[in-house]
Structure formats: structure tokens, C-alpha cells
Amino acid sequence: MTAQPSIKYYRVYFGIITVVGLCLLIGVTANLWTYFNTGADRATALNLPPNLPESHVPSVEWLPDDEPIGRKMEDFTRQEIVKDYIRGWYQQHLSYMTGETKGLKEYFTPSALPKMQNPIKELTNKGFELHQTDLEHHIELHFYSADGQIVSFTDRQVRLKKRLYQKETHQKIYSTEVVTDYEVVMLLDDGYWRIKNLVRKQPTPFAQDTLQADKSKMVQVKGKRFYVANKPFVPKGVNYYPQKTPWTSFWSKFNAQVISKDFALVQSLGFNTVRVFVNFHDFNKGNVPGEQVEKLRQLLDMAQKHQLKVIVTLFDFLGDYRLLNFSATDRQLETLLITFRTHPAIMAWDVKNEPDLDYKYHDTADVQEWLQWVLKRARSYDPNHLLTIGWAYPENAEMLSKDLDFVSFHSYKSPEELARGIDGLQKKVNTKPVVLEEFGLSTYRGIWAPFGKNEEDQAIYFAQVREVLRQKGDIPSVVWALYDFVDVPAEVVGKMPWNRYPQKNFGVLNTAGKPKKGLTVLVK
Incomplete structure (x- = not known):
């Protein structure tokens, strides 16, 4: 029969664990306090996706959902999906502009990451720098899984402005505006919606609101x-x-x-x-x-x-x-x-x-x-x-x-x-x-x-x-x-x-x- 540890042993063991835990907690807290009070970004310290800058506010519209879509989509979930989806777009813009692709891992799943990184690396290696921004999104939801972990939708009439530069001389090569559709799948991972699939397609039109006014007084x-x-x-x-x-x-x-x-x-x-x-x-x-x-x-x-x-x-x-x-x-x-x-x-x-x-x-x-x-x-x-x-x-x-x-x-x-x-x-x-x-x-x-x-x-x-x-x-x-x-x-x-x-x-x-x-x- 194996001897059982004494009560005194348990007390000593848990005492050591408690002291070590407190020390670690104090150390982490102290590091975070120092980090935050140097003006650092809390999102970076906690490995959270950063908030969007106030200058990046593309128009986002939810079109009528497909029927049936599976589980009914909550309003809060729609807001979270849009927030993380637009953050992903913004990170793409930064990566194309700087040639640095590490930040994309916060917004794309491991399987999708190479598909996003490779075009950026190829463009950078050729000596080009792409400046772009997204201006409009019109989201048509197709599917929301029963466990609330997967969504698929079509982002219609995505409007992008682009400028391509020769990186060394910063000479502008062209400037254009593109309108296209994207088929999108996103997964809920570690509390954030990350893009698993982003496939470009030909744009399809949809009905838009117009307002006729009486111009007699104008x-x-x-x-x-x-x-x-x-x-x-x-x-x-x-x-x-x-x-x-x-x-x-x-x-x-x-x-x-x-x-x-x-x-x-x-x-x-x-x-x-x-x-x-x-x-x-x-x-x-x-x-x-x-x-x-x-x-x-x-x-x-x-x-x-x-x-x-x-x-x-x-x-x-x-x-x-x-x-x-x-x-x-x-x-x-x-x-x-x-x-x-x-x-x-x-x-x-x-x-x-x-x-x-x-x-x-x-x-x-x-x-x-x-x-x-x-x-x-x-x-x-x-x-x-x-x-x-x-x-x-x-x-x-x-x-x-x-x-x-x-x-x-x-x-x-x-x-x-x-x-x-x-x-x-x-x-x-x-x-x-x-x-x-x-x-x-x-x-x-x-x-x-x-x-x-x-x-x-x-x-x-x-x-x-x-x-x-x-x-x-x-x-x-x-x-x-x-x-x-x-x-x-x-x-x-x-x-x-x-x-x-x-x-x-x-x-x-x-x-x-x-x-x-x-x-x-x-x-x-």
C-alpha cells in the first residue's frame, strides 16, 4: 500500500503554489501597469485586435438574410462580425502598404493566412507598394451555424479605391476604383471572428434606395x-x-x-x-x-x-x-x-x-x-x-x-x-x-x-x-x-x-x- 501524503505536506505544497502564483500575478500586473502607463496600446499588451482608427469608417449595410439561414442571428453577433471583418480589411490595407504581413494572423485563420500573405509578399518583392481602402460593404447572410461558431455571407458591391506606387521612387503607377463581390466564411475563434475564406467574384447588382424631391423651391x-x-x-x-x-x-x-x-x-x-x-x-x-x-x-x-x-x-x-x-x-x-x-x-x-x-x-x-x-x-x-x-x-x-x-x-x-x-x-x-x-x-x-x-x-x-x-x-x-x-x-x-x-x-x-x-x- 502506497503511503498517503500528510496534511502538513498538502499545506506546505499549496502554500508554495500560492506564493508563486501571487508573485507571478504581481509581476504580470506590475508589467502591465508599467506598459499601459508608458502610453502603450492595451490591445497589443493583451494580444487583442486593435480598434479601428476614426478615419476608417466604411459604409456597412446588412441586406435581407437568406431563408432559412439556420440559427437566427443576434444583433450583437452582427455587430461583432462586422467589427472583426472590417478590422481584417483594414489590416490588409496596412499590410499591402508596408509589406509587413504578421498582423494578418489576428484576422485570418491559419488555413486562410497564406492566401492573404502570398500576394502581398509577391507585390513587395517586385518593388511595388499598394495603397487601398474599402468604402462600401453590403452583406447578405447565407448561413449561421447552430452552435454560433460559423457564418457565411456574400459581401456585395464592395467598393475599393487603389493606388499602386513604385516603392523606391514612390512614383504613382496607376489609380483606380474597383467594385466586386466576395464570398466570405468566418469562424468564431478565441472570442473573435476570423476570416476563413475570402473569394472574389463578379459583382451582382441589388436594389438601392432613391428619393425623388420636389425641386420647385430649389x-x-x-x-x-x-x-x-x-x-x-x-x-x-x-x-x-x-x-x-x-x-x-x-x-x-x-x-x-x-x-x-x-x-x-x-x-x-x-x-x-x-x-x-x-x-x-x-x-x-x-x-x-x-x-x-x-x-x-x-x-x-x-x-x-x-x-x-x-x-x-x-x-x-x-x-x-x-x-x-x-x-x-x-x-x-x-x-x-x-x-x-x-x-x-x-x-x-x-x-x-x-x-x-x-x-x-x-x-x-x-x-x-x-x-x-x-x-x-x-x-x-x-x-x-x-x-x-x-x-x-x-x-x-x-x-x-x-x-x-x-x-x-x-x-x-x-x-x-x-x-x-x-x-x-x-x-x-x-x-x-x-x-x-x-x-x-x-x-x-x-x-x-x-x-x-x-x-x-x-x-x-x-x-x-x-x-x-x-x-x-x-x-x-x-x-x-x-x-x-x-x-x-x-x-x-x-x-x-x-x-x-x-x-x-x-x-x-x-x-x-x-x-x-x-x-x-x-x-x-
């Missing part, structure tokens, strides 16, 4: 003129920010009472159009909060109340034209345009303010590709309102004009240079309306601009601009701006006072809200 273009309810409409406008909260403080300090009072004033002064700006970051990029949508709704409703048409300029302060940021711009565009596609106060969507200024910092072809793509998407979300682009210079305004309803440009140059710019533009674009969307003259004269202009100079300038516009075919105009501002944020023109002080004084109303001499020239 601005329309016929030939080179604007009309509302079949009557000629000549935009006579002013660029608008509240006097005390311009630019980056407009939406964060939104005050409906101030705006309503200002719009009533704009109407009483004789203007019929206002141009406003939607800050891409203030509207939280691709995840637009409901309260921001409501602010824009209030603004449009107030404009309608005061019989004003609104040019809504989108994506202000956007300066990222990489493919990985496309989905964020697409979600903001979709949210706003679908929400307001029947609102009668909107004259037009201006899809970007002065994008030609971005040519200095970004590849010109990338900027134009983004613009062309946004215009196409905008037309699909809102077929009712006009589209334009607010170019900084008339010499650039011919670009993409075939995709626009009217051509807009800005000019702060002399009336003579304005006239030459219009002549050059009208030779290239002679079938669509042209709008001078920004012009103006600062009335600041002081220590930072001792030879600056005054109100008399501004009035003369306005009269000369009006005459040029009359001679060139009664071109509509939108002056910069309603008010002299109390302050201008440093991020707009920098901190230097010789830049900021002149920028404060472009208004047709002074800081006390009183009309300057040039106002009568504009509204007579």
Missing part, C-alpha cells in the same frame, strides 16, 4: 442662369460667420439666437444668399454626431425663414487626401447630404473651399482624384441640389467643371486682374454659370499696416468689382464677409499681428455692427 440651372420656381434668381450673397465666433469656434459655440438675428439682418440689408462652412473636424470626421446635424438643420431652417439661400461649403480644414481617409470623408458626406437632400434653403453644396491651395502640400493628382470622387458620391447621395467647388484662383476653376453645376472662384486681386481672370475662365467654360464666390478688401490701417486701406477705398473697390462683373455678363457674387471680427483664430492666418489684424476687417459691417460705406454699393 435653385436650378438653365443655361448660364439660376432659377427658383422657374423665375430668374440672381445670387447676391455674403460669406457668413458670427462676429464673435468665426472659423473654428463657429460650431463649438453655436448660438441659434445669434444666427437668427444675423440672418434677419442679412435679409434686411438686401442680400439673398449666405455662404457657410462645415468644419470637417468639428463634425467629427466620419462619425458625425446627431447634435452637429441638428445645428446645421437649425441654420438651414433659419435661412428658409428669412428667405435666404445657402451655399454650404463642406470639408473645411480638411487636408488629408490619402486613401485611408476616403471613408471618413464619405461618411460625413453621406450623413449630411442624405439628411438634407430635400431641404429647400440649400442653393448648393460647395464640396471644398480653395482646394488648389492644397497643391503646395499634396500631390495635385491626389487632390483632383479626391474631388472628382467626392463629386460623384455627392451626386448619388443628393441628386436634387447643385454642386460646385470654391477655387482660390480663376485660372484653376476650369478643372472638373464638367462635373459641376456652376463654376466658382475667389479673387482678392485688383479689378483689372479680376477681369483678366474672368476672361480666361470664360474662354474655357462658356456653357455654365460662373460665380465670384469670395472677394473683398480689408479696411485695416494701423501699426501693423500703416499703408492699409480704409472704408473709402473699400467702397471704390466694390464699385469697380461690380462694374467688372456687369461687363462680363452680370456674374453673381458673394462678398467676404458680413462682419469685422473681434478676433481671428491663430490657426487660420497664424499668430503674426500683421496677418491677423487685416483679416479682422473685411466686413461690410464694423465691429459695432454699423454699415461701412461700401455696403450701399453692393446692395443698390
Whole structure:
């Protein structure tokens, strides 16, 4: 008979195990505490798939499920499947861009992993770098296993944007957009849905929602003129920010009472159009909060109340034209345009303010590709309102004009240079309306601009601009701006006072809200 261990032995044994366990626990806890407090990612420390960046928000739609699919799909499970599936797509994009494939193992099963890694390695070995992003997914569920471990579905009309570069020189070889279907199988593994099968197929169409609107109260273009309810409409406008909260403080300090009072004033002064700006970051990029949508709704409703048409300029302060940021711009565009596609106060969507200024910092072809793509998407979300682009210079305004309803440009140059710019533009674009969307003259004269202009100079300038516009075919105009501002944020023109002080004084109303001499020239 084998001797049994004594009770004392057990106590010693479990005592040793307890001490060792506590030491290990303390050590692991201490390491994690140190790791997290150095700014490290908790997902990495715990071997979890990372959260998606806020810039990657492709559209995901569940189409009607097949019948029968097996077990009924829970809403929570749908959310988890989408989350892990889109993470897998995002990791593909990173792997193609960097040539590093290790991260794919978190999103694909071991059997599927080589099928994903091999094309990436082959492309990298040939000296290429692929930048891509996914923009749309439309998921049709076919099967959900009884044990909740397997799903199969077709991802229809997956929309991908791609740019291929020569890696060493970073020279772009081509840029394209692809629409395709994928047959997908995913397995629940270690608490996460991983892709077991991803097979590309020819795309098949499906029914999509459309909304026909009554355009009788909306601005329309016929030939080179604007009309509302079949009557000629000549935009006579002013660029608008509240006097005390311009630019980056407009939406964060939104005050409906101030705006309503200002719009009533704009109407009483004789203007019929206002141009406003939607800050891409203030509207939280691709995840637009409901309260921001409501602010824009209030603004449009107030404009309608005061019989004003609104040019809504989108994506202000956007300066990222990489493919990985496309989905964020697409979600903001979709949210706003679908929400307001029947609102009668909107004259037009201006899809970007002065994008030609971005040519200095970004590849010109990338900027134009983004613009062309946004215009196409905008037309699909809102077929009712006009589209334009607010170019900084008339010499650039011919670009993409075939995709626009009217051509807009800005000019702060002399009336003579304005006239030459219009002549050059009208030779290239002679079938669509042209709008001078920004012009103006600062009335600041002081220590930072001792030879600056005054109100008399501004009035003369306005009269000369009006005459040029009359001679060139009664071109509509939108002056910069309603008010002299109390302050201008440093991020707009920098901190230097010789830049900021002149920028404060472009208004047709002074800081006390009183009309300057040039106002009568504009509204007579």
C-alpha cells in the first residue's frame, strides 16, 4: 500500500503554489501597469485586435438574410462580425502598404493566412507598394451555424479605391476604383471572428434606395442662369460667420439666437444668399454626431425663414487626401447630404473651399482624384441640389467643371486682374454659370499696416468689382464677409499681428455692427 501524503505536506505544497502564483500575478500586473502607463496600446499588451482608427469608417449595410439561414442571428453577433471583418480589411490595407504581413494572423485563420500573405509578399518583392481602402460593404447572410461558431455571407458591391506606387521612387503607377463581390466564411475563434475564406467574384447588382424631391423651391440651372420656381434668381450673397465666433469656434459655440438675428439682418440689408462652412473636424470626421446635424438643420431652417439661400461649403480644414481617409470623408458626406437632400434653403453644396491651395502640400493628382470622387458620391447621395467647388484662383476653376453645376472662384486681386481672370475662365467654360464666390478688401490701417486701406477705398473697390462683373455678363457674387471680427483664430492666418489684424476687417459691417460705406454699393 502506497503511503498517503500528510496534511502538513498538502499545506506546505499549496502554500508554495500560492506564493508563486501571487508573485507571478504581481509581476504580470506590475508589467502591465508599467506598459499601459508608458502610453502603450492595451490591445497589443493583451494580444487583442486593435480598434479601428476614426478615419476608417466604411459604409456597412446588412441586406435581407437568406431563408432559412439556420440559427437566427443576434444583433450583437452582427455587430461583432462586422467589427472583426472590417478590422481584417483594414489590416490588409496596412499590410499591402508596408509589406509587413504578421498582423494578418489576428484576422485570418491559419488555413486562410497564406492566401492573404502570398500576394502581398509577391507585390513587395517586385518593388511595388499598394495603397487601398474599402468604402462600401453590403452583406447578405447565407448561413449561421447552430452552435454560433460559423457564418457565411456574400459581401456585395464592395467598393475599393487603389493606388499602386513604385516603392523606391514612390512614383504613382496607376489609380483606380474597383467594385466586386466576395464570398466570405468566418469562424468564431478565441472570442473573435476570423476570416476563413475570402473569394472574389463578379459583382451582382441589388436594389438601392432613391428619393425623388420636389425641386420647385430649389435653385436650378438653365443655361448660364439660376432659377427658383422657374423665375430668374440672381445670387447676391455674403460669406457668413458670427462676429464673435468665426472659423473654428463657429460650431463649438453655436448660438441659434445669434444666427437668427444675423440672418434677419442679412435679409434686411438686401442680400439673398449666405455662404457657410462645415468644419470637417468639428463634425467629427466620419462619425458625425446627431447634435452637429441638428445645428446645421437649425441654420438651414433659419435661412428658409428669412428667405435666404445657402451655399454650404463642406470639408473645411480638411487636408488629408490619402486613401485611408476616403471613408471618413464619405461618411460625413453621406450623413449630411442624405439628411438634407430635400431641404429647400440649400442653393448648393460647395464640396471644398480653395482646394488648389492644397497643391503646395499634396500631390495635385491626389487632390483632383479626391474631388472628382467626392463629386460623384455627392451626386448619388443628393441628386436634387447643385454642386460646385470654391477655387482660390480663376485660372484653376476650369478643372472638373464638367462635373459641376456652376463654376466658382475667389479673387482678392485688383479689378483689372479680376477681369483678366474672368476672361480666361470664360474662354474655357462658356456653357455654365460662373460665380465670384469670395472677394473683398480689408479696411485695416494701423501699426501693423500703416499703408492699409480704409472704408473709402473699400467702397471704390466694390464699385469697380461690380462694374467688372456687369461687363462680363452680370456674374453673381458673394462678398467676404458680413462682419469685422473681434478676433481671428491663430490657426487660420497664424499668430503674426500683421496677418491677423487685416483679416479682422473685411466686413461690410464694423465691429459695432454699423454699415461701412461700401455696403450701399453692393446692395443698390
